[in-house]
Amino acid sequence: MAKEQKFAPNSEKKTSWTPFVIIGLIFAVTILGIYLITQSGDADPNSGSSSTSSSTSAGSSNGSSPAETAQSQPIANYANAPSGATPAHFKGSESAAVVVEEFADFQCPTCAVVHPRMNEIVSQFGSRIRFVFRNYPLRQIHRNAYDAAVAAEAAGMQNKFWEMQNLLFTNQARWSNAAQPRPLFEEYAQTIGLNIEKFKDDMLGLVAQRRVDLDLQRAQALNLSGTPSILVNGRPVNSFETTSIAQAIEAELARIEKSREAAEQAPAEGGESPANSSDGNQ
C-alpha cells in the first residue's frame, strides 16, 4: 500500500484529455517529420543515375532490401558492360571461376571500413577467387575521390597499386578534406618507394586518368547505385559484413561446383564446356 501511495499521482494534474492530446500531437509531429524527410530525400537521389548517389544507397537500388545477402540475381547486362580498365588490378587467381569485383571510392568512409574486410576475404579464399578492384569515385559528393583514384592508378604504373590503395584507405581521414590532396598523395608515393617524379608525371598524364574513366564507365553501365558495390560473378552482395561476402562467394562456388558435376554426369552432347563458360552470363 505504501508503495502504491508513493506513486500516487497528483489529482490536480488529472486532466483527462490532456495526455491524449499531447500523445496525439507527438504522433502527428513524428509522422509529419518522417514524411517531410522522406520527401526531401526522394527529391535528390538517384532516379536511375548512379553517379549522384551516395554510399548509403549502395545495395538498395530498385528499392531492394539491404537484408538480401547470399545469392541475388546477377546484374542484367553484366556480361555486356564495358570491361573497365584493362588489365584490371586483381588479387587471387587470374583463372578463378569466381570473380569478386569491388567498385570503391577512396573517399567513401564505408569503403575504408570494407577495405580490411576485402583483404580478409582475399586471404580466406586465396586462389579460389579473382578479386578485382575498380575505381568508382563519386565526384559529386567526394571532391578528392577522383584525384585519389588517379593517384592509385599512377602508383599502379610503377606496380605499387595495392600499396597505394592501402595507404589511401588507411589515411582517408587525413586527405579527404584537404584543399590540396596531391602533396599528401606524393608523400604516400614516397612512403611506398615510388619514383616521385614519374608519379607526379603520371598523376598529370592521361593514362592513369583514362583507367579511372574506364572503370567509371563500367560502374555506370552496370547502374551501380553507390559505393562500395561488390559483385560476385555479377551478383550484387548487398551486405558488407565479412561473413555475408564470404557466404555469397561460398554460394557461388557451390553453384559452380554443382553445375560442373551436372555437366560431368550428363552425356557429352556437343562438348559443351562446364562451369566457367556460364559465369556471369546468367
Added chain:
Amino acid sequence: MNNGITNQNEGWRLHAAFPVAACIAALVGLADSAYLTAQHYSGSEVPCSIISGCELVLTSTYAEIFGIPTALYGALAYFAAFSLSLLVFYGYKYLWGLFGLLTIGMFAFTVWLLYLQAFVIQAFCQFCLLSALTSTILFVIFLSSRLFSRS
C-alpha cells in the same frame, strides 16, 4: 478507468521525476529513431561524420527485420514508452508496470544490437548508440523507481 486516479501523496513530487525523465528520454529516442526511419525510406545519405562505418551499420542485413526497418521498431517502442510515461504522470499509475516491461524488452534489444555492432558488423553508428543510450536511460529510470519505492 477510475483506478488510474489515486490519492495525492507528499511523496509524489519527488517521484514525478521518473515519468517526466522517462518522457524526455523517450522523446529523444523517438526523434532519433524516427529520423533513421525516414532516412531509411528516403534512401538518402545519413551524415555519419563522427564514427567511421556508420553507413555500414545502416545498410547491414540488420537494418531491417522482417522487411521493416529496425529503426521503425525503435520509433514505435519509444512512442509507446513516451505515451505510457505521460499517462503515468497524468494519473494512470498502473501503467508504470507496463512501461517497465517495455523498457526491459527495449534494453534487451539494445544489448543485442550493441553486440551485433561490436562483433558481427564490426562498426558502430552514432545514431544507434544514441538510441542505445536513451533505451538504457529508460531502463535505469524504471529500475531506480522500483528501488526508490522500496526504500
